[in-house]
Amino acid sequence: MHLWLGLLIGALFAFAGLTGSILVFYPEIDAALNPALNPALHAVPDGERAPSWQAIVDTLHREHPTRTGAWRIEVTGDGGAVPVRYYQPRETAGHDFAPFLVWVDPVRLTTIRTGFWGDTVVTWIYDLHYRLLLEKPGGVVMGIAGIVMLGLIASGIWAWWPRPGSWWRALRFKHDAAPLRRLYDWHKLIGLGGALLVLVVTATGVMLDLPDQTRFVIARASPLYRTPPLAVVARGAPLAIDRLVAIAEHVFPGAALAWIETPASRTGATRINLAQDGEPSRRFPRTNVWLDPYTGAVLATRDGLADTGGDVVMNWLHPLHGGEALGLTGRILAFVAGLVPIALFATGVLRWHRRRQRRASQRTIGTRDEPR
Numbered sequence: 001m002h003l004w005l006g007l008l009i010g011a012l013f014a015f016a017g018l019t020g021s022i023l024v025f026y027p028e029i030d031a032a033l034n035p036a037l038n039p040a041l042h043a044v045p046d047g048e049r050a051p052s053w054q055a056i057v058d059t060l061h062r063e064h065p066t067r068t069g070a071w072r073i074e075v076t077g078d079g080g081a082v083p084v085r086y087y088q089p090r091e092t093a094g095h096d097f098a099p100f101l102v103w104v105d106p107v108r109l110t111t112i113r114t115g116f117w118g119d120t121v122v123t124w125i126y127d128l129h130y131r132l133l134l135e136k137p138g139g140v141v142m143g144i145a146g147i148v149m150l151g152l153i154a155s156g157i158w159a160w161w162p163r164p165g166s167w168w169r170a171l172r173f174k175h176d177a178a179p180l181r182r183l184y185d186w187h188k189l190i191g192l193g194g195a196l197l198v199l200v201v202t203a204t205g206v207m208l209d210l211p212d213q214t215r216f217v218i219a220r221a222s223p224l225y226r227t228p229p230l231a232v233v234a235r236g237a238p239l240a241i242d243r244l245v246a247i248a249e250h251v252f253p254g255a256a257l258a259w260i261e262t263p264a265s266r267t268g269a270t271r272i273n274l275a276q277d278g279e280p281s282r283r284f285p286r287t288n289v290w291l292d293p294y295t296g297a298v299l300a301t302r303d304g305l306a307d308t309g310g311d312v313v314m315n316w317l318h319p320l321h322g323g324e325a326l327g328l329t330g331r332i333l334a335f336v337a338g339l340v341p342i343a344l345f346a347t348g349v350l351r352w353h354r355r356r357q358r359r360a361s362q363r364t365i366g367t368r369d370e371p372r
Contacts, residue, residue, distance in 0.1 A: 002155035005148065006348050013149050014345040016142070019129035020201065021338030024322055024331050026122040027076075033121055036112050037081045037103060051106050053260055054240040056082055059109045060102065067100065070264040074283075075257045081113070082106050088264075092116055096135040130209065143209035149202050156191055156344075180354055187347040194340035201337045204321040215314070222310030228300045230290055234266040238293035241270070247296050248272035248289035252303070258285050262293075269299050279304045280319035286311070 022029065031037045053073065060071050067086050074083040081103040092098035101120070103113040117123045124133075131138030162170035171192070173185045207214040215224060241260060249255065252274050259273035270293045275285035286304035291297065307315060319325035323334030 002152065002159045003352065005152040005155060006345070007352070009145060009148050009152060010341075010345040010348060012145055013152065013341040016129060016145075016149075016205070017198075017338040017341035019125055019338075020205075021335045022125055023122070023129055024335045024338070026126065030120065030122045031080075034113065051109060052240070052242045053245060054242055055109055056084075056104055056106065057241050057260075057262060059104055059111070060084060063111045064102070068265075070268070071262045073260040073262075075259065077256070089116065139209045143206050143213075146202055146206035146209060150199070150206070153191075153195065153199060153202065157195065160188055160192070180351065180358070183347055183351045183354070187344060187351060190340060190343045190347065194337060197333055197337035198340050201321055201334060204317045207317050208321060214317075218310040218313055222308045222313075224310050224314065225286075225302060225307060228290075230269040230299050231267050232263075232269055232292045232294065232299070235294045238263075238270075239296050244270050244291050244293065244296060245272055247291060247298065248274060251289050251298060251301060252276060252287055255287055256282070258283065269293065276303075276305055280316050280325040283324065284318060286315050 056073060057071065060067075064086070067089070069086065069088045072085045072087065074085070076083065082105075084102040084104060086100040086102065089098070089100040091100070095118075098117045101113075101115050101117060101123075102111055104110070105112045118127055127133050130142065132142060134141065160170065171189075173189060174181055177185070218224065241262070245257060245260065249257065249272075255274035255276045257272070258275045259271075261271040261273070263270055269290040272289045272291065273285060274287040274289070275282045276287050279285045279287065286302060286307060288300075288302040288304075289298060290300040292299055304315065316325060319330075321334070323330035323332070326333065
């Protein structure tokens with residue numbers, strides 16, 4: 001079973017691992033591939049005050065006047081170009097997920113880079129890894145393949161599991177053994193050494209690829225958060241974004257600003273996304289404050305540290321899958337976890353191929369020795 005699962009899906013497992021390892025550091029890779037995003041080029045000079053968030057919003061409205069929906073501004077904290085997403089561009093209306101991407105120079109207040117999700121190298125790799133470039137159907141395929149991959153991992157552990165009293169022998173690398181046996185030992189020890197990491201990354205990947213099914217199952221055990229329906233009355237000019245950010249930060253003192261989402265329409269709410277200590281993801285935290293953009297009134301809040309058990313599970317999926325939950329150490333572990341399937345596939349296929357060659361050679365010798 002392990003052999004045939006490996007031959008049937010091992011290449012896809014290795015492919016998912018390789019692309020996953022790349023994506024662990026995809027913001028850094030994207031910046032490296034685009035020198036225009038170098039933080040040093042967009043740093044605020046010493047002694048000068050950083051432009052306001054309202055200035056960033058005004059820049060977006062000035063340079064992209066036809067995009068009147070919601071803008072989502074990412075607060076990276078690195079002092080470089082400000083990444084922004086526009087989630088409903090008419091150019092990609094038929095796609096499941098393809099926002100318009102903008103990077104704003106926070107010093108000169110100009111757009112320095114634009115594109116659609118999937119047009120850049122890293123977002124294309126992201127879609128390839130996540131959904132095989134097939135949007136939602138591709139996600140289902142990858143989710144089902146991930147379940148099979150879990151079976152491949154489990155069958156490998158089962159096939160290796162030693163008899164009582166032979167654990168040391170089963171864990172030992174036999175340096176003086178035949179090449180085929182040493183190849184098996186490499187396959188075995190790489191698999192055992194990376195088993196826990198690969199199990200975590202694969203299981204969370206399945207749940208991320210099948211979000212509807214995952215939410216359905218988890219909701220049976222614990223209620224999940226639903227964004228409240230909000231609407232405001234348009235009245236004059238909205239307050240400055242910086243004022244709304246200050247109100248949100250007062251609701252959750254000590255939390256770090258993560259995202260700013262402008263209203264999708266004149267009657268929409270402004271959403272401020274904050275990261276509290278203890279949340280697994282700094283980049284995509286779950287603490288939110290929705291505000292009336294005209295009065296600054298707090299319409300609704302979500303405390304990311306007070307979520308239900310089901311929401312806690314959902315909140316940890318992405319940070320565990322990419323390693324962010326454990327900081328740089330976790331990201332390195334996730335990177336290594338992506339390389340393990342490649343090593344397992346290479347050693348497994350090579351061992352299978354050499355065993356076939358040896359058996360074919362033995363049959364040939366046996367045939368020659370038969371009397372005529």
